[in-house]
Amino acid sequence: MAKKFLYINRKAPYGTIYALESLEVVLIGAAFEQDVSLAFIDDGVFQLMAGQDTTAAGFKNFSRTYKALGDYEVRKLYVERESLEERGLKLEDLMPITYEDENEDYAEKPSIHVVGRSELASIIAGQDVVLSF
Amino acid sequence: MQLAIVVNEGPYTHQASDTAYQFTKAALEKGHGITRVFFYHDGVNNGTRLTVPPTDDRNLQKLWSELGEQHKLDLVVCVAAAQRRGILDADEARRHGKDVSNIAPGFRISGLGQLIEAGIQADRLVVFGD
Numbered sequence: 625m626a627k628k629f630l631y632i633n634r635k636a637p638y639g640t641i642y643a644l645e646s647l648e649v650v651l652i653g654a655a656f657e658q659d660v661s662l663a664f665i666d667d668g669v670f671q672l673m674a675g676q677d678t679t680a681a682g683f684k685n686f687s688r689t690y691k692a693l694g695d696y697e698v699r700k701l702y703v704e705r706e707s708l709e710e711r712g713l714k715l716e717d718l719m720p721i722t723y724e725d726e727n728e729d730y731a732e733k734p735s736i737h738v739v740g741r742s743e744l745a746s747i748i749a750g751q752d753v754v755l756s757f
Numbered sequence: 758m759q760l761a762i763v764v765n766e767g768p769y770t771h772q773a774s775d776t777a778y779q780f781t782k783a784a785l786e787k788g789h790g791i792t793r794v795f796f797y798h799d800g801v802n803n804g805t806r807l808t809v810p811p812t813d814d815r816n817l818q819k820l821w822s823e824l825g826e827q828h829k830l831d832l833v834v835c836v837a838a839a840q841r842r843g844i845l846d847a848d849e850a851r852r853h854g855k856d857v858s859n860i861a862p863g864f865r866i867s868g869l870g871q872l873i874e875a876g877i878q879a880d881r882l883v884v885f886g887d
Contacts, residue, residue: 652868656873656877753877753882
């Protein structure tokens with residue numbers, strides 16, 4: 625019986641190591657065939673920004689890994705609407721992230737769902753394991 | 758109840774590892790089981806034997822080792838996070854050509870799968886961090 629795992633990402637991608645090491649847990653965790661969701665709130669929404677360039681900062685740019693999440697059966701990425709709005713961001717500012725739906729002839733479907741704060745609260749309440757980064 | 762504990766911050770800089778330690782100790786005293794204590798991010802710094810805190814302060818690494826020994830706890834340090842931060846056991850030190858290992862007594866180094874497994878096996882997973 626699979627458990628519902630939710631990874632909550634709250635930090636910007638490069639100022640601290642939380643985002644990178646959270647992603648490492650998600651990738652390893654995918655092998656355990658649990659019901660996985662990711663949530664992006666507060667500065668965590670910056671992790672999904674399109675056009676990330678870390679050249680000047682000298683960090684490894686790991687943003688492409690988010691695009692590969694569909695290949696790891698990680699298909700539910702919830703982005704909090706209020707966190708986007710508070711930062712002047714729109715869905716269009718984020719990377720397009722998709723997965724292939726094997727039940728519909730491998731049609732590409734969006735993994736990112738923009739949800740309101742109260743809806744996200746009920747998503748969190750419905751989880752078995754919540755890991756917060 | 759079976760509890761899994763995750764410690765995401767290093768000792769002294771953050772209170773998180775103190776709180777995690779106190780919580781774990783209290784849970785054991787209440788008769789709960791601890792599936793595993795998993796140390797991640799800077800939390801791996803709880804697992805070095807080389808810290809020398811002032812004698813009039815708590816020695817958190819030593820407290821974890823003692824609690825671990827007393828209750829046969831599975832204290833696991835994430836290998837990837839540990840390598841970044843210089844926490845090595847004898848095998849890891851040899852593999853990477855380092856002249857010393859520093860893992861504290863009662864701790865072991867293992868992979869992130871141990872974190873996911875603890876989440877699956879325990880009734881509750883409790884995260885201590887920033």
